[in-house]
Amino acid sequence: MTLEVFARALPKAELHLHLAGAVKAETFLKLARKNDVTLPPFGEVEELYHYDNLFDFLKIYDLVARSVVSADDFHLIAYEALAHVANAGGRYVEFFFSPQVHQDAGINYQTMFSGILKGMDDAEADFGVISRLIPAINRELTVDRAFEFLDRVLPFRSEKVIGIGLDYDEEPFPPAQFKPVYERAKKAGMRLTSHAGEGGPAANVRDALDLLSVERIDHGYRVIEDRALVRRCVDEGVAFTVCPSSTVILTHWRDLTAVDHPIRIMFEAGLKLVVCTDDPPMLQTDLAKEYRLLAETMSLDRRTLADLALNSLDAAWLDESTKRHWR
C-alpha cells in the first residue's frame, strides 16, 4: 500500500478547519457571482487562492465569507467541506466558522446556523462523517464585540454547537483581554480552544491555557521558545492542532524538512500533536495530504502516523464511551 493510500485510509479526526477556508475556489467563484461580490483580478480560478502570508490570506478569507449569503449557501459550503474531509479519511470533524464576518455583511445568525447545521446532517447521512461546530471570535474586533458574539451564539449551543475558538491575526491581539469572554462561555457550558503561538509569542500559549482555560491550542508553534512551558504541556498532555501546509504558506517556517521547523521540534519534544488542515482548499491540501507531508518530510513510519491519528481522537471533544467505541 502506498503512503498516499495509507494516509487516506487511516481513520482520523479533523479538529482545526475553518469553514470559509474550506470553500473550493470554484464554489467561491460561483457564490461571489451569484451574490454580486467583487473579486480581485484573476486568470485561472485557482489564482484566487494565491497569497504567501496571513494578512493577505485573511483578506481573501473574508471575501470568501462575504460570498456566502443564504441558508442554502451555508448548507452548500458546509456539505462540500465535510465531503472533502470524508474523502481524505476524516471520520469526525470539529470545525470553526466566523459568524462576525457574515454578521457584518448583514446576515443573521439563524440563517448561518440553520444552513450549516443542515449541511452537517446531510454530510453525516451521505458520507458517514460526524461533525461538531465551533463558532470562533475574530480577535481583531473588540472585546465588546466578543461579548456580543456570545449573546448571539449561546442560544444555539447544542449537542452540535459545542465550543468557541479565537482566531485571525494573533500578534497584535493577544489572548489575555478575552479572559472574561471565555469565563462566560465556560459557565454556559462551551468547550474552549484558541489560536495561540502562531504569530504571537510563547506567552500567548501560556495565557490561553491559564487565563482562557482552553482545552487545546490551535497551532502553538512558538511554544518551542519556552522550554519550561513545553515541559509543562508535555506533562499535562495539552493537545496542539498543527497544520503543516499552513506553516509553509502563511508563516515564515516554510521548510518542513528543516531541523528547526517548529512542528518537528514539538514532535521530538513529545508534545501531543493533532495533524489538521486549517483551510484545506485555500491552502491546496486535504487531511490525508497533511499526514503524508509530515511522514515524508519528517521520516515518520506508518505506526507513528497511526499514533498521530489516535491523538486526534484523544483530543476530540467526544465522551469517553464514544472514543472507546471508535478505538
Ligand code: ADE
Ligand atoms: N483563520 C483561518 N485560518 C487562520 C489562521 N491560520 N490563523 C488565524 N486565523 C485564521
Ligand code: ZN
Ligand atoms: Zn486556524
